[in-house]
Amino acid sequence: MSAQTDRELADPQALAQLERHLGDLEATAKRTGADLSAVIAPLQQQIKRLHAELSGRISRWERVQLARAAGRPTALDYVERLCSDFVELHGDRVYGDDPALIGGPARWQGRPVMLLLQQKGRDTKDKIRRRFGSSNPEGYRKAVRLMDLADKCGLPIVSLIDTQGAYPGIAAEERGQGWAIAESIRRMVRLRVPAVCAVIGEGGSGGALAVGVGNRVLIQENAWYSVISPEGAASIIWKDSAKAPEAAEALKLTASDLLELGIVEEVIPEPMGGAHLDVDAAATLLGEAVSRHLDELGLLGASELLIQRSARFRALGAFREGQETG
Known part of the structure; x- marks a missing residue:
């Protein structure tokens, strides 16, 4: 993925979409037993990289959205x-x-x-x-x-x-x-x-x-x-x-x-x-x-x-x- 594409994705809404996609892949792998690690691992790294980029400039409203993120521990x-x-x-x-x-x-x-x-x-x-x-x-x-x-x-x-x-x-x-x-x-x-x-x-x-x-x-x-x-x-x-x-x-x-x-x-x-x-x-x-x-x-x-x-x-x-x- 290019640096330009990374920058375009580095916002909370796009990141949330990636996280939902990752969740779907992990659920599919668990349900079917298929080995999707070749797809899941790079996506996990991409998400971590984008989170690191966002961490220094996240707004208060974006923090609120993180507090409500799907899958947040109860x-x-x-x-x-x-x-x-x-x-x-x-x-x-x-x-x-x-x-x-x-x-x-x-x-x-x-x-x-x-x-x-x-x-x-x-x-x-x-x-x-x-x-x-x-x-x-x-x-x-x-x-x-x-x-x-x-x-x-x-x-x-x-x-x-x-x-x-x-x-x-x-x-x-x-x-x-x-x-x-x-x-x-x-x-x-x-x-x-x-x-x-x-x-x-x-x-x-x-x-x-x-x-x-x-x-x-x-x-x-x-x-x-x-x-x-x-x-x-x-x-x-x-x-x-x-x-x-x-x-x-x-x-x-x-x-x-x-x-x-x-x-x-x-x-x-x-x-x-x-x-x-x-x-x-x-x-x-x-x-x-x-x-x-x-x-x-x-x-x-x-x-x-x-x-x-x-x-x-x-x-x-x-x-x-x-x-x-x-």
Whole structure:
């Protein structure tokens, strides 16, 4: 392939087409048993080369697209690679179970923890069932139940965040969506055990914050975290969701933005081109980061954890006092 052709292809949309083509070839090879390595290997190298070229000039909106890339690892993909003895607990003891927010005790790289997981789903049917990771009130009430159990058993909490926001349905509002989110935030603030939260894809609005009040908040390189999605902000400000790229720039929602603003403690690197291209490598990087922060927080007592967590969130934000006029 010529250098000119490479330059023409070096944009996210063309790259996404190549990645879909690669996925089709790999699926065909797996299904038929045919040896397509002579075609797949050069395509993999081409994709890596184009990702390297794009990495230095990728926009905030393009980061958002990477966070939504087909095949990006879900919370359960990471659990399968990093955890053992996971026992999913169901129900909120009030209304029912919510498959968009799941959790239970597990061993994170050998360490006993309580998991809180926002699970988007892996295929179309699963994504619809889980509402693409957007929880109803029972999901947040289930999270509170798991936090109570974690405190009782002395289990550190690991929360993996991946949602565009809480589910906006009428039934969810009728069952107290806002109240359930507030209760989850309040309960997490009062935890007496360490809590490490990691944004692994999308972190939208109160739906993400409900399980994001940790002693440490981490984010993967191509994830985003914001008070609102770019499309939502564009619809409010410009009455046009097509203005989402402009909204993304204004929101400063990327990992590097959040680190600079002090919203997160660490940006977790991803494999070249994104976590969806090498899930095992992405899991290794995530596992190491979360375990390191759990080690550090394990040195603190319950009172120290409460004070540190409260101080962390009170310190967020910036303001400037204006001069009086008149």
